[in-house]
Amino acid sequence: MDLLRHARFFVAVAEHLHFGHAADELGMAQPPLSQGIQRLERNLGVRLFDRDARRVQLTPAGADLLPAARDLLGDADRWVSQARAWTPRATLRFGIADDLLGRWGGLLRALAADGWNPLPIVRPSSTLVQATRDGEVDVALIRHPCIVDGLLTGAVFSAPARLVAQGPEGGAIALPVAVPPRSHHPAAHDQLVDALARLGHSGAVVELGTASERDAWVAAGRAAALVVGEGHEVDAAPVAALEIRVRVVMGPLRVRRSGVDAPALLTRVEELLR
Amino acid sequence: MTRWHDAAETIRALAADAGVHARVHARAVETTTREAEAPGASTPVAGRRDVEALEPEVAVEADTPTAIASLYKPALAGAWADLVAAGEFDPVSRLRLPSRGRAPGETGVAALADDVEVSQRDAVRLMLAVSDNACAEALLDLVGLTRVAAWLAGHGLSATAVRRGSAQSLRRIIEETGGRSLSEAMSRLADPRHDRGTSEYDSAMTSSGTARELTAILRILWLGEQYDWVRESMRRQAWRHRIGSGFPHDDVGVAGKTGTLGRLRHEAAVVHFPHELPVAVAVMTVSVRPEMHQPRVDAAIGAIARSAVNALRTPAALAMWPPPHEPGSPREPPC
Numbered sequence: 027m028d029l030l031r032h033a034r035f036f037v038a039v040a041e042h043l044h045f046g047h048a049a050d051e052l053g054m055a056q057p058p059l060s061q062g063i064q065r066l067e068r069n070l071g072v073r074l075f076d077r078d079a080r081r082v083q084l085t086p087a088g089a090d091l092l093p094a095a096r097d098l099l100g101d102a103d104r105w106v107s108q109a110r111a112w113t114p115r116a117t118l119r120f121g122i123a124d125d126l127l128g129r130w131g132g133l134l135r136a137l138a139a140d141g142w143n144p145l146p147i148v149r150p151s152s153t154l155v156q157a158t159r160d161g162e163v164d165v166a167l168i169r170h171p172c173i174v175d176g177l178l179t180g181a182v183f184s185a186p187a188r189l190v191a192q193g194p195e196g197g198a199i200a201l202p203v204a205v206p207p208r209s210h211h212p213a214a215h216d217q218l219v220d221a222l223a224r225l226g227h228s229g230a231v232v233e234l235g236t237a238s239e240r241d242a243w244v245a246a247g248r249a250a251a252l253v254v255g256e257g258h259e260v261d262a263a264p265v266a267a268l269e270i271r272v273r274v275v276m277g278p279l280r281v282r283r284s285g286v287d288a289p290a291l292l293t294r295v296e297e298l299l300r
Numbered sequence: 301m302t303r304w305h306d307a308a309e310t311i312r313a314l315a316a317d318a319g320v321h322a323r324v325h326a327r328a329v330e331t332t333t334r335e336a337e338a339p340g341a342s343t344p345v346a347g348r349r350d351v352e353a354l355e356p357e358v359a360v361e362a363d364t365p366t367a368i369a370s371l372y373k374p375a376l377a378g379a380w381a382d383l384v385a386a387g388e389f390d391p392v393s394r395l396r397l398p399s400r401g402r403a404p405g406e407t408g409v410a411a412l413a414d415d416v417e418v419s420q421r422d423a424v425r426l427m428l429a430v431s432d433n434a435c436a437e438a439l440l441d442l443v444g445l446t447r448v449a450a451w452l453a454g455h456g457l458s459a460t461a462v463r464r465g466s467a468q469s470l471r472r473i474i475e476e477t478g479g480r481s482l483s484e485a486m487s488r489l490a491d492p493r494h495d496r497g498t499s500e501y502d503s504a505m506t507s508s509g510t511a512r513e514l515t516a517i518l519r520i521l522w523l524g525e526q527y528d529w530v531r532e533s534m535r536r537q538a539w540r541h542r543i544g545s546g547f548p549h550d551d552v553g554v555a556g557k558t559g560t561l562g563r564l565r566h567e568a569a570v571v572h573f574p575h576e577l578p579v580a581v582a583v584m585t586v587s588v589r590p591e592m593h594q595p596r597v598d599a600a601i602g603a604i605a606r607s608a609v610n611a612l613r614t615p616a617a618l619a620m621w622p623p624p625h626e627p628g629s630p631r632e633p634p635c
Contacts, residue, residue: 174588175321181495184493213318216319217589271493
């Protein structure tokens with residue numbers, strides 16, 4: 027027995043309390059409708075209607091079971107229209123360097139909440155530039171400055187950073203700083219080393235491939251961590267202060283996918299950065 | 301062939317490592333007997349070779365139009381020298397450089413406080429040896445953009461355009477950045493927290509050229525007798541932090557001219573190893589970092605020039621192949 031079909035018979039007869047009218051509504055003849063109701067009652071083992079020559083009435087069981095039958099049909103209709111309206115949602119391939127996840131990883135959460143369906147692609151900035159140019163990444167947040175020719179670039183955002191280390195206050199200045207390998211973003215690396223030297227740090231760094239490795243060295247007291255803080259009031263702090271700078275990049279038109287609204291996305295990411 | 305190709309690969313890697321876009325060209329300079337005498341050279345080279353026929357070169361983005369900054373000055377000097385040779389200018393006649401209205405700059409007469417008077421040829425020397433903007437401006441007024449353009453066109457250099465001198469370029473930067481002074485304008489361009497630009501970085505808007513044509517200009521200047529003074533002035537260039545840093549050898553001559561403006565760091569030079577053909581090399585870089593002082597990029601320019609020149613080094617005797625062999629007069633083996 028097709029349960030949904032028979033539930034529809036039940037609800038129609040219950041609403042009209044008249045087999046002829048219910049059959050009209052359902053677009054069928056009266057005899058098969060009557061047979062259908064009998065089949066349903068047999069199947070459920072409950073009488074749903076009292077009927078005599080003059081009229082049709084819901085039994086107490088029929089009245090009790092009617093709301094659930096309506097819900098069942100409503101859910102079925104919703105499910106069907108949901109299925110019909112379903113369209114593939116493009117996955118947003120969002121590139122981000124692992125040294126930026128600590129401060130800007132929240133971008134992924136915000137984009138997911140917006141319904142952008144982000145797929146994180148965690149790679150070094152220079153790799154992301156190439157991947158974006160080749161259309162393997164839709165949008166990427168990378169360290170600035172990097173060589174970015176051929177890409178659409180957003181504004182530069184700066185966040186203040188400070189050195190933190192295990193042990194006594196001020197010990198960080200004497201330790202090498204745990205950073206990603208220079209090859210991940212040579213110009214940004216050199217700029218950071220220059221800024222460290224400007225502050226009175228020796229400029230010594232330990233180049234470690236992953237964020238967890240860097241955390242481990244900091245935990246062991248062998249390196250200072252560069253902690254990127256809140257705030258982006260770029261003109262408030264003196265230039266000599268430690269800053270980590272980032273920008274959003276997108277591929278050229280020829281590699282953009284139609285499922286990703288690139289300009290809207292760039293605007294949204296910049297809003298989130300702000 | 302692979303040697304030049306390998307050099308180009310090395311150069312691309314050096315540029316990426318330094319965070320710059322690089323436009324590079326290098327070629328040997330055909331030379332006359334007298335010019336082949338490098339500092340310390342004892343064996344004069346006789347004869348010439350047909351360079352055009354199968355010219356080895358190292359080229360990376362060598363035909364990409366690029367803003368040349370002060371690298372318009374060698375062409376200006378060349379045009380001036382031709383006018384001297386034609387009897388139009390007297391090289392020892394005096395140029396007045398009053399302090400008022402003089403072009404701004406960090407070096408030479410441009411850095412002085414009071415009125416100055418120099419001969420034309422000394423102005424050329426200061427313009428090339430220390431990139432003096434005041435002397436360059438006076439010489440550009442004297443020669444004129446039209447005659448510089450004619451000099452370039454006469455040598456078939458169609459990718460080089462001298463649109464204005466340094467003084468005007470600097471004034472435009474002040475206007476575009478909204479700075480009140482040159483130093484404020486340059487600080488704004490150099491602020492690492494922004495990605496600021498200026499039309500003076502744009503090859504379509506300002507004086508521009510290509511690495512290939514820069515080495516062509518050097519070759520022209522190195523071959524003509526009328527350019528003796530120009531060459532000698534370039535040998536006296538005060539800086540050795542760029543191309544010169546790639547050749548830390550006292551017996552190797554580096555005669556060059558730098559060009560510097562914001563993100564642009566260039567040099568075109570003739571590198572001369574004793575007993576070898578001089579090699580002209582042009583390295584133009586556009587840095588992704590905006591800061592004014594970038595010793596790593598200067599050093600990378602030296603390393604790039606070294607890669608390019610090494611791939612082209614040829615003992616002068618070999619360069620005359622086939623040797624002008626005369627029966628009965630055995631030649632010494634090339635050293």
